[in-house]
Amino acid sequence: MTWLKTEKEPYSFEERLLCPICDFDYIHLLSIKVATNRGLTIVDHKGTTVRYAGKIEECEAAADRGGYRIIAEYVCENGHRGYLIFQFHEGNIFVSHEVVGRVVDWEELWRG
Numbered sequence: 001m002t003w004l005k006t007e008k009e010p011y012s013f014e015e016r017l018l019c020p021i022c023d024f025d026y027i028h029l030l031s032i033k034v035a036t037n038r039g040l041t042i043v044d045h046k047g048t049t050v051r052y053a054g055k056i057e058e059c060e061a062a063a064d065r066g067g068y069r070i071i072a073e074y075v076c077e078n079g080h081r082g083y084l085i086f087q088f089h090e091g092n093i094f095v096s097h098e099v100v101g102r103v104v105d106w107e108e109l110w111r112g
């Protein structure tokens with residue numbers, strides 16, 4: 001786990017996500033995953049996939065914290081890959097960040 005890093009945009013209320021490893025602000029979204037107790041929905045450059053059967057790591061993690069988990073997978077242009085994770089428990093939304101390694105070649109969610 002690492003802390004989120006953002007940069008405030010001038011003249012707006014938006015913040016830009018920075019790579020937690022190299023602080024680069026050119027970050028590309030690879031996938032969005034929504035995990036529940038019942039299954040996993042993945043939206044990526046290939047389309048939408050839904051999984052219900054078998055051992056699903058994301059669903060097990062969701063079950064540990066309120067039953068739902070949303071994961072945004074990204075990569076910075078220096079190849080650092082990470083997850084921005086939203087979890088829910090008793091009216092609170094928890095945001096965490098996990099660095100998961102490097103990638104050399106990737107398919108961006110929007111340009112597939």
Ligand SMILES: [Zn+2]
Nearest residue numbers: 019022076080
């Ligand atoms: Zn980086």
